[in-house]
Amino acid sequence: MMPEGRDFASAQAEAALAVDELLQALLPEPAGHEADLFRAMRHGTLGGGKRLRPLLVLASADLFAVSPSRALRVGAAVEMVHCYSLIHDDLPCMDDDDLRRGRPTVHKAFDEATAVLAGDALLTLAFEVLAAPQTHGDAEVRLELVRGLAEAAGGRGMVGGQAIDLAAEHRPLDLGSVTRLQQLKTGALIAFACGAGAMLGKIGGPLRQALHAYAHDLGLAFQITDDLLDAEGSVAATGKRVGKDAAAGKATFVSLLGIEPARVQARILARQAARHLDPFGERAGLLREIADFVIARGQ
Numbered sequence: 001m002m003p004e005g006r007d008f009a010s011a012q013a014e015a016a017l018a019v020d021e022l023l024q025a026l027l028p029e030p031a032g033h034e035a036d037l038f039r040a041m042r043h044g045t046l047g048g049g050k051r052l053r054p055l056l057v058l059a060s061a062d063l064f065a066v067s068p069s070r071a072l073r074v075g076a077a078v079e080m081v082h083c084y085s086l087i088h089d090d091l092p093c094m095d096d097d098d099l100r101r102g103r104p105t106v107h108k109a110f111d112e113a114t115a116v117l118a119g120d121a122l123l124t125l126a127f128e129v130l131a132a133p134q135t136h137g138d139a140e141v142r143l144e145l146v147r148g149l150a151e152a153a154g155g156r157g158m159v160g161g162q163a164i165d166l167a168a169e170h171r172p173l174d175l176g177s178v179t180r181l182q183q184l185k186t187g188a189l190i191a192f193a194c195g196a197g198a199m200l201g202k203i204g205g206p207l208r209q210a211l212h213a214y215a216h217d218l219g220l221a222f223q224i225t226d227d228l229l230d231a232e233g234s235v236a237a238t239g240k241r242v243g244k245d246a247a248a249g250k251a252t253f254v255s256l257l258g259i260e261p262a263r264v265q266a267r268i269l270a271r272q273a274a275r276h277l278d279p280f281g282e283r284a285g286l287l288r289e290i291a292d293f294v295i296a297r298g299q
């Protein structure tokens, strides 16, 4: 994935381009009455985003010499689930946002019903992609990927975290509860992306465990940085509305720890995440750089 000497920015750009090409191919512009649905799915997935989760799949798969074309399909599947969550999260019944990735949200560019359906269709297409033989020749591996993504995205993962987040609007959370909420809401999908390389390579044991530990710390560092950007960032830099957490009176890592301690905590977690990669030696260079990249925007 990243031959020696290649810098992080070009590895990330190359991965993002490859994911975009595959998403384009998986979401062709159709004719007919359902055309708007597919246009909305394309609007919600193409042309923006850091593509962090697919990059994590590609980088973890590279540790075990998994074919990049297989890893890319898993990366596209995770990105579709991530994009569905953003589309639904932006709806008036949730965060009610007009701007995402610097562009109108899907319900603004289309309408609410189409945005709901576009999210639904992206979620189900993700599993169709994972279940297809091109993703892996071994049906047991495909089954593990399907189950892993379902667990990460569902009620005991991302959707469960979102439900806790909504309930917390009426009940302030302490640091332990915020940590758990975020581990479910954003951490579970990031953890799936990191573990997917090991699933594709049929690797278990201590190496899979090491990736899991990396993902745990990376997910928290990512969320603290997202909180910092909401507190301190600009619409121009983030491509979305900022200051939402404080306006909603939400308990976040930043509101509970304070800005500077939160920044320090993100740095500690990123360093700790990288240490979990020691068993992989030089081969984990890209994953180490991802940990730096994840916190850089908040430092």
Ligand code: GRG
Residues within 6 Å of the ligand: 048, 049, 050, 051, 052, 082, 084, 085, 086, 088, 089, 094, 101, 158, 159, 162, 185, 186, 226
């Ligand atoms: C509504 C089903 C449902 C789930 C909502 C993940 C989530 C749960 C909502 C997304 C909204 C949000 C602000 C989540 C917190 C952190 C996060 C996931 C930010 C966006 O991810 P990035 O920074 O975005 O990777 P890009 O645009 O780069 O892909």
